[in-house]
Amino acid sequence: MLSRLLLRQRSVLPGFNLALGFTLLYLSLIVLLPLSAAFIKTSGMTLQAFWDAVSSPRVLASYRLTFGASLAAALVNAVFGLLVAWVLVRQQLPGKRVIDALVDLPFALPTAVAGIALTALYAQNGWIGQFLPFKVAFTPVGVFVALVFIGLPFVVRTLQPVLEDLDRSVEEAAATLGASRVQTFLKVVLPVLLPALLTGFTLAFARALGEYGSVIFIAGNLPMVSEITPLLIITRLEQYDYHGATAIAVVMLVASFVLLLLINALQAWTRRRQGAST
Numbered sequence: 001m002l003s004r005l006l007l008r009q010r011s012v013l014p015g016f017n018l019a020l021g022f023t024l025l026y027l028s029l030i031v032l033l034p035l036s037a038a039f040i041k042t043s044g045m046t047l048q049a050f051w052d053a054v055s056s057p058r059v060l061a062s063y064r065l066t067f068g069a070s071l072a073a074a075l076v077n078a079v080f081g082l083l084v085a086w087v088l089v090r091q092q093l094p095g096k097r098v099i100d101a102l103v104d105l106p107f108a109l110p111t112a113v114a115g116i117a118l119t120a121l122y123a124q125n126g127w128i129g130q131f132l133p134f135k136v137a138f139t140p141v142g143v144f145v146a147l148v149f150i151g152l153p154f155v156v157r158t159l160q161p162v163l164e165d166l167d168r169s170v171e172e173a174a175a176t177l178g179a180s181r182v183q184t185f186l187k188v189v190l191p192v193l194l195p196a197l198l199t200g201f202t203l204a205f206a207r208a209l210g211e212y213g214s215v216i217f218i219a220g221n222l223p224m225v226s227e228i229t230p231l232l233i234i235t236r237l238e239q240y241d242y243h244g245a246t247a248i249a250v251v252m253l254v255a256s257f258v259l260l261l262l263i264n265a266l267q268a269w270t271r272r273r274q275g276a277s278t
Contacts, residue, residue: 038253041246053247058223059232065140066229067255070208073147078201081155082193088156089163103157106150111213118146119218138220143228146214151204158200162193198267202260209256 042050053059087093088100106114122129122136122145129136136142166189174184212230219226229252236245 035253038246038249042243042250045243045247049243050247053244054251058227059229059248061224062227062229062232063251063255065143065226066209066252069140069143069147069228070205073144073151073208074201074205076148077151077155077204078197081152081200081204082159082197084152085156085159085163089160103153106153111150111211112217114149115146115214115217118142118149118214122218137218138222138226140219140226142218142220143215143226146218147208147211150211150214151208154203154207155197155200158203159193159196162196166192195267195271198263198270202263202267205263206256206260209252 045053084103088096088103093099119126119137119142121127122132122142124130124135124137126137134141136145170188171184174188175181179187210230212228212234215228216231219228219231221227221231229248233245233248233252236242236248
């Protein structure tokens with residue numbers, strides 16, 4: 001009884017119940033209601049109609065491209081985002097502030113502008129594309145390039161504060177005990193960074209799944225080849241096929257939620273393992 005009274009007295013937020021109520025109300029209006037509307041819309045479809053809408057060859061091809069390119073881009077960003085964050089935190093470079101500001105450019109740049117710029121660069125007559133032995137723009141490779149571009153800041157900004165707070169004396173102790181640089185990174189640094197790295201990977205992956213503006217310009221939007229699922233949903237809406245659009249949206253929503261749930265579970269497992277080891 002006394003502990004409960006002390007807990008109430010030490011509460012940081014006055015009126016906690018009221019604040020919690022407003023929080024739940026806000027989340028319900030902003031998140032739950034829009035998402036539930038998609039399920040309600042598809043509830044009027046028969047099971048066969050729903051299956052036909054979400055399993056046609058064109059839709060399956062868009063799933064493969066969207067999820068495959070998003071996963072590949074998130075993995076690449078996890079590797080190179082860690083490298084960029086490490087350089088920004090541990091290295092003293094000329095123009096370091098400029099480089100640090102450039103990392104945030106995909107955040108501030110309108111997605112349509114990013115798509116046009118990437119297309120101009122990687123088209124066959126573009127500044128970069130003309131020197132490449134393969135075609136980038138208007139292919140699935142272009143989708144991958146666009147998703148890498150928009151996802152990098154999520155990994156870098158997630159890892160940066162963790163790297164800044166990392167105690168270097170632990171690395172020095174490992175070196176003193178005879179560990180090589182690779183061993184120090186893999187056994188000392190990486191386990192500490194892994195939860196943040198998984199968080200950055202999750203954010204980059206989630207952003208890539210829903211990306212639209214920067215992709216449609218460089219993808220070419222060829223059915224069965226370079227057409228992403230968000231574009232297919234827009235196409236269904238333009239054709240007044242509202243049930244088909246919401247059915248595809250529900251599949252994307254459920255698949256994304258399951259994947260993010262698995263990644264978050266893996267992240268929680270790594271944190272528990274890291275806490276147990278310490």
